[in-house]
Amino acid sequence: MRLLLALVVLLAGPAAAQTQTVLFPGQTGSQLLASIRAQYRPASLNGDNDDLYATIDRATLNGQAGVFCVYTGWFVPFDNNPSSDPSQDIFNNGAGLNQEHTWPQAQLNGGGSAISESDLHNLFPTQVGVNSDRGNLPFANITDAQATRWYRGGPPYNQTSVPTTLIDEYSEIRSGLSFEPREDHKGNVARAMFYIEAIYPEETGEAWFTPQLRTLYDWHYADPITAADQGRSTRVAAFQSGKENPFVLDSTLARRAFFPGLLVADAPAPSAAVPTLALAGAHPFRDAARLTLTLPEAAEVRAEAFDALGRRVDVLLDGARGAGVHDLVLAGDALAPGVYVVRVAAGAAVLTRRVVRAE
Numbered sequence: 174m175r176l177l178l179a180l181v182v183l184l185a186g187p188a189a190a191q192t193q194t195v196l197f198p199g200q201t202g203s204q205l206l207a208s209i210r211a212q213y214r215p216a217s218l219n220g221d222n223d224d225l226y227a228t229i230d231r232a233t234l235n236g237q238a239g240v241f242c243v244y245t246g247w248f249v250p251f252d253n254n255p256s257s258d259p260s261q262d263i264f265n266n267g268a269g270l271n272q273e274h275t276w277p278q279a280q281l282n283g284g285g286s287a288i289s290e291s292d293l294h295n296l297f298p299t300q301v302g303v304n305s306d307r308g309n310l311p312f313a314n315i316t317d318a319q320a321t322r323w324y325r326g327g328p329p330y331n332q333t334s335v336p337t338t339l340i341d342e343y344s345e346i347r348s349g350l351s352f353e354p355r356e357d358h359k360g361n362v363a364r365a366m367f368y369i370e371a372i373y374p375e376e377t378g379e380a381w382f383t384p385q386l387r388t389l390y391d392w393h394y395a396d397p398i399t400a401a402d403q404g405r406s407t408r409v410a411a412f413q414s415g416k417e418n419p420f421v422l423d424s425t426l427a428r429r430a431f432f433p434g435l436l437v438a439d440a441p442a443p444s445a446a447v448p449t450l451a452l453a454g455a456h457p458f459r460d461a462a463r464l465t466l467t468l469p470e471a472a473e474v475r476a477e478a479f480d481a482l483g484r485r486v487d488v489l490l491d492g493a494r495g496a497g498v499h500d501l502v503l504a505g506d507a508l509a510p511g512v513y514v515v516r517v518a519a520g521a522a523v524l525t526r527r528v529v530r531a532e
Contacts, residue, residue, distance in 0.1 A: 196423040201433035209371045209430065213419045218291045220412030222260035222272055229408045230298050234481070234511050236532060239263070241512070242270055243297045243358045244307075244344040246481070246527075247327040248512075263298065268328070273299035275365040277309040282376045289373040293409040294418045295365050297358075300330055306346055311385050312362060312392075313351035320345040325355075339483050341525045342514060357514075357527050360396030363389040364420040367427055371420075386431055393420075393427050399452055448472070450517050450524040453500075457529035462503040464515060464526060471495045472520035478503050478528075479514045486513065494519075505530050 197208045220229070226240050232248070233239075239250035240263050249269045251262050263270045275295050281287040289295065299307075303324050317335050324331045324344040336343050341356040354362050366389050370377050398421055406421040420426050447469065454463035466476065476489040486508065489501045503515060510532040517524045 194422050196419055196426060201429045205426070205430045205433075206371050206374075209419050209426065210374070213416050214372050215292070215413035215416045218288070218293070218413055220291075220293045220409070223258065224412055225260075225272060225293060225296055226263045226270075226298060227259040229293060229405060229412075232512075232529075233532065235509060240270055240298045242300045242303070243273070243361070244299050244303045244354055245324045245326055245330050246342060246355070246512070247300055247330060248481070264301070267301055269301065270298045271301050271304055272296045273304045273307070275362055276369040276377070279309045280378060280381050281373075282378070287373070287376045289369055289376050292369070292372075293412060294368050294406070297361070297365075300324070300327075303330065303344065306331075307352045310346070310350065310352045311381065312366075313347075313353060313385065313388055315345050315347045315351060315353045319347050320353075321348040322346045339479065339514070339516070341516065341523055342483075356525050357396060359392035360394075360398065361402065363393040363396075363427070364398075364402075364418060367393070367420045367431070368418045371430060390427055390432065393424070395447075397449070397451060398424055400456055448517070448519040448522045448524060450501075450515070450526050452526060452528070457531040458503075459505055459531050461505050462513070462515070462528040462530070464501040464503075464528075466490075466494075466499045466501055466517055466519065466524075468494060468496050468499065468519060472522075474499075474517065474519045476501050476515065476517040479516065480508075481512050489515065490517075503528065 197205055200208055230240050231238060232241055234248045237250045239248050241248050249263050249265065251259070253262060255266055256262055273296065274290070275297060276289070278284055278287070278290050281289055284290070306322070320335070322331050322333055322345065323336055325336070325339070325342050344355045345353050366382070366385070370382055402421050406417040410417045449467045451465050453465045456462065466474070472494060473492070474494045475491045477485055478487040478489060480486050487503055489503060490499065501515065503513065508530045510530050513528050513530060515526045515528060
């Protein structure tokens with residue numbers, strides 16, 4: 174998948190598209206990490222797989238309730254087969270989804286007996302085979318030439334050749350070395366990893382985490398916090414002493430906690446900035462999905478929308494555009510309820526954002 178441009182982030186960076194609360198203002202480094210741990214570590218972890226599927230990550234596609242795989246976008250419905258139990262229903266005897274530990278269980282001190290092993294901020298529904306393939310691999314950016322397998326959709330969900338369309342919707346693996354999630358899940362991965370390191374330092378390993386830190390930092394800002402991310406954090410908190418993921422509440426925490434020496438004054442010139450794509454307005458949408466594209470400089474832009482099967486449903490913008498903020502509108506009146514992907518090619522940059530048309 175395309176390597177992300179390295180980002181040095183200002184307080185008013187891409188994540189500012191969502192309402193944010195600045196937590197522990199003025200604190201950085203070890204002091205900030207101690208404050209995060211003191212205030213946001215759950216006293217109890219009461220959720221399980223059933224809660225993950227039935228409540229936290231429950232979604233609707235074409236009127237059917239179910240769960241999406243975060244790595245492939247595959248939707249598995251609740252169809253009461255082989256059981257009405259949510260986790261068994263979604264697991265489908267190994268042919269469906271199970272829970273992925275973003276920070277792998279085997280990389281926690283104590284493994285399956287570690288306290289953090291059950292923390293739902295770290296767990297996401299994933300196709301069983303993809304979960305197995307990722308295993309304990311660290312996260313990294315993988316070039317197209319390095320990738321040995323690509324993952325998208327349902328069975329058959331993987332391929333060994335480089336995708337020719339919708340490449341940003343694929344996760345990929347470099348066998349035995351690293352794993353790269355699809356573009357719209359990278360920020361979630363980063364914020365889950367930051368959370369586990371901050372909340373459970375006695376259970377994490379610096380040797381495994383530190384080499385990934387800069388990549389995760391870039392992903393955190395390249396895939397900004399959305400209202401959907403905030404909603405998920407709130408749903409998880411209901412099972413965990415009311416404690417949300419603070420890295421979802423405050424986008425500046427990652428910089429202040431893990432890169433305390435990176436100051437606003439260190440930011441590159443505006444020409445080094447990258448385009449950003451953010452949701453605007455109500456979401457899920459009915460009448461129209463509204464997004465804002467911010468260009469740091471003039472570029473040729475093509476913005477398209479695709480349905481869950483990869484079919485183009487609309488062209489939102491096509492042609493040269495100047496630096497600044499541009500509104501994108503995907504009309505919903507001709508669209509069936511479900512998931513759509515807005516893809517924007519702006520110069521050399523490619524941005525994607527998932528949107529949901531409500532029933």
